Amino acid sequence: MSEIQPKAVVLLSGGLDSATVLAVAQQRGFECYTVAFDYGQRHRSELAAAEQIALAAQVARHQIITIDMSGIGGSALTDSSIAVPESAEQGIPVTYVPARNTIFLSLALGVAEVVGADHIFIGVNAVDYSGYPDCRPAFIDAFAALANLATKAGVEGRIQHIETPLLDLGKDQIIELGCSLGVNYAHTVSCYQADDSGRACSRCDSCRLRSDGFARAGLSDPTRYQAAAQKSTR
């Protein structure tokens, strides 16, 4: 009874992947400190989704960190002058946000150091790293190496672990895992251009991956679509 529960920082975007990761971290016995980022993303409703997921999971603390990335620009997700593509792209997608995971993991590292967490969970996975450089296993390994040199905790010999439980899973496997852990995917928002109440467009890359994942898992998809989107998908 007197055992101290280990702490983890969990990057919680409000999407399907990170909601699953949070469930995995809790199932592994971690007291979870969730962090969402307000980085000027056009899909603002994912921030509300993250709060709802954190509340439902009864995390130790949920925190929204604001970063002004609009000044960096260069992505369809933060620059309103670049459209979100509605068909598959070759190579690195325009929804790639320059250095995003490096920035998010760095801030998570700061939080981890202050709360005394030796584990940071992030939902990168096989679907992502086909396109985004900062989701690849080599990137995660390099960040872990950096983390252990970057902090006071590292100097004092505490190892910081970057946990990527979804790394080798496809979208259908992620959904199956989450369902087995009781994740309520109705709380999550995946769409890159969701409306203010979290209803999805059905056409962006992220919507298509999600819908396909539920179909392949043979599970019903609780996604709420925008009126126009419903017409086109029915």
Add this chain to the structure above:
Amino acid sequence: MSEIQPKAVVLLSGGLDSATVLAVAQQRGFECYTVAFDYGQRHRSELAAAEQIALAAQVARHQIITIDMSGIGGSALTDSSIAVPESAEQGIPVTYVPARNTIFLSLALGVAEVVGADHIFIGVNAVDYSGYPDCRPAFIDAFAALANLATKAGVEGRIQHIETPLLDLGKDQIIELGCSLGVNYAHTVSCYQADDSGRACSRCDSCRLRSDGFARAGLSDPTRYQAAAQKSTR
């Protein structure tokens, strides 16, 4: 005449070190994009100093990126409930901001990717890395390794260089270098608890290092001190 000038992102805090680094980068022929961070630091006048330095140096663009690090806390520089120490400390100082340079370099990496800069300049040096883990050469090397895995530019084979021209210099050598390049140190603010007009306390670690550096370089120190500080130093 038609040669394209290479671009660099320069982390410009408003202090003595980064002002010197900017002068080095310009002397090496880079078109400089300077970045300052508004991270809730108590020494707010360094942001005004950074703007003044950037203006005097006629940089291509100066940008202030806001990050809400007060939610991270854990440092005398961002948490008003922790006092700035006025005598030398053993080990890692309480002015250490968790993961600060990791966060700053990550954001600089995003800027570099968008503006097309293959060089990021940061003013870490021997004085710093005696105390701060994220100023050590091994940390810088680990960040460079990460940077080349983290970005679209890296995937496309462009190498990102993390430039640390002050790495092996003492404060007096930095000041000598800057003076030889025409840096006006009257524009810089080093004090951790400078007042709104940039006048220094004379007592914090950073003030003492600066004052000692000018003395050892045999150069006159243009630092403006607060009235109470002047009494104690005269």
